[in-house]
Amino acid sequence: MIQFLAKRLAIYVPMLALMSIVSFGIIEAPPGDYLDDYVALLKASGEYDEGDAQRLERRYGLDSPFYVRYWKWVSGVVRWDLGDSLEFRRPVNELVNDRLAMTVVLGVFTVVFTWTMAIPIGIISAVKQYSFIDYAFTFLSYLGVGTPNFLLALVLMWTAFSVFGVSITGLFSDEYIDAPWSLGKIWDMFTHMWVPMLILGTDGTARLTRILRANLLDELGKPYVETARSKGLSEWRLILKYPVRIALNPFVSTAGWTLPTLFSGSLIVAQVMSLPTVGPLLLKALQSQDMYMAGSIVLILTALTLVGTLLSDIVLGFMDPRIRMGA
Amino acid sequence: MTNDSDTLIRVEDVRTHFFLDEGVVKAVDGVSFDLARGATLGVVGESGCGKSVLARTIIRIVPRPGRTIDGAIWYHRPSEGGGERPIDLASLEADGAEIRDIRGGEITMIFQEPMVSFSPVHTIGDQIVEAVTLHRNATREEARAIAVDTLRRVGIPNAESRIDEYPFRLSGGMRQRAMIAMALSSNPTLLMADEPTTALDVTTQAQILELMADLQEEFGMAMMLISHNLGVVAQTTERIIVMYLGKVVESADVRTLFRDPKHPYTQELLKSVPKLRRRRQTERLAAIYGSVPSPYERPAGCPFHPRCPQFMAGECDVIEPTLKAVSEGHSVSCLLYSEETDS
Ligand SMILES: Nc1ncnc2c1ncn2[C@@H]1O[C@H](COP(=O)(O)OP(=O)(O)OP(=O)(O)O)[C@@H](O)[C@H]1O
Ligand SMILES: [Mg+2]
16 A cells, blocks of 8 residues: 555656646746736835845845746745735735635535435446436436536526525625634535535536446446355345445546546636635636736645545555555 | 155246347246256256356346246255255245345355456455355354365465455466355355356366365255366266257266267267367367357257258257157157157
8 A cells, every 4th residue: 555655656746846837837927027017016106115126036036047936936835935916915825825725625515515416326327227217317417417517506596596585606694704714604604605516516426427327337247246146145235335336446536636627617606606716816817917826826726636636546545455456 | 846855956947038129038948957955967058058047047146138937946945943945936036035045045156257256356255254144143253264264175275364365366266266165155055156167277177176076075065067068067967957049958967968868969069078088189079060049040940950960851940849758867858759758
């Protein structure tokens, strides 16, 4: 297991390093120097003095070669110093912290929702292949895959507003938006969370249901299932113990990748529903060429994805001895 | 149905058909035979003649769209008092408690592909212990002890440590031994082995067959050995039934069958058995003329007639023969012999 994880890490760590270079490339990509603009902006507003100039020079290495500037940025990121936002004239981390937490919470909720829906539905569809219930779920899942998330969001919002007269945008009620964290605020967040969770999870649920159904149908015909049956195990017990267990493996190994699709998918939904996640912030940063903000968010999302993939590798290693032992 | 106390299983005119979109495959179509307690039976026939479906029919694990539509399988089940009680396995609910008690407990089965017949993500021990705890009144520790003991008896070295191995760490021969151990661990009254050696190399094949013959004697259970190879079956069993397209065409004890085969199909099968003492090893084995017809186009009359060297026009392609005794314990289903028994 340790050997297996070491091998995985040997891939992910360089990958992360590479992604940090790419992210820095994004920061430096816009024509003209972002920091020149920043200095110009500060000067124009009359807040600029020599102290600022020296501070910026030390922080970003303005006139140093690329690798020095990169190093200053990366070592800052590791210390959670993400640079300054041009747009908001505040350190990026102050802007990002809350939204990042919200994004991760929403992501985890959505994944949990997706799995608790998709696993039982997928199993039932495969075991009862071509039954009425299988056809019904198949129809629903095509509907789920076919409906764009933002459309679903709009429909739900409109329905909630016109039928129940409530606004379901955002993650908080008005009174809590700028309030400091409290139990009440957390509870308020959970009561709002289910709507975006439903919207973001529909597509994934539908997809995973189809995948699990196909995997399980494959496994159900394998000889080891017949062996288990010939032992006298009851049908549901043997299905859950053997083929389901194996059909879930590819599922687990892709769990890490669902994170980025969730982030990019959530971008439009978050925009439509004005969710306080990092998606809208990233969009705004890119529009206004607020590059330290954009680059940092991209790098953080990449890192989160790799962590997710590593976690699913660990789970997979526990589930499948062939992978754990390198067979 | 008789009360012959020696009978373990009596199969009566069993039919298992597959209802496919392309048509109905009559995989097993009116098979009858008896198997005595502790006796051995070989089932031979070319690929597709219904041997595997027959075994699956007995323990009621025929996959959909297959269904056992007719016939009875009288299993003389030992009861606690010491006597026995005949039950018709064909009439039981396929996923019901009673058949599941018998399946894997009293009647066990070994499959053809040892490489894929164990779950790859559970240890051998886990899978054997499961079978033991299902059918024997044993705690997990006791079940494990039984599993280790059985693994040892099938000739697996270091059974105490091998029991915790995953299947992919064992060779094909070792896996098949583990499979045999699993089938023996519940002390069955009948062990069915469906081509247990086909996937193995020749040396391992011989070892496994010898092992099975020894264990059959040691455990005193009945054994049904399925093979497309008459030679393999002859080494290990006392009686043989020969199947063709879902029907039994001949049934006799091994000596009689080899000395005096009646059915032309059996005669052809025998020609294809390699003889150990054959001098000219280069001599080619005769293959049976033609091939098994498509299961959807079962020939009229005797199903073997298109390939039969003794085909009688106007009879064999019209009249369907039935299984008839030609002598004590020897029956054949062929029109060549119909007058002898009819008179
Ligand atoms: N699951 C199934 N679905 C449809 N048809 C089947 C199925 N299983 C078996 N059959 C058909 O039933 C017939 C008998 O098959 P069976 O597997 O019993 O043959 P066999 O004698 O065991 O042959 P082999 O030596 O190849 O194992 C074949 O025509 C086969 O196509
Ligand atoms: Mg077979």
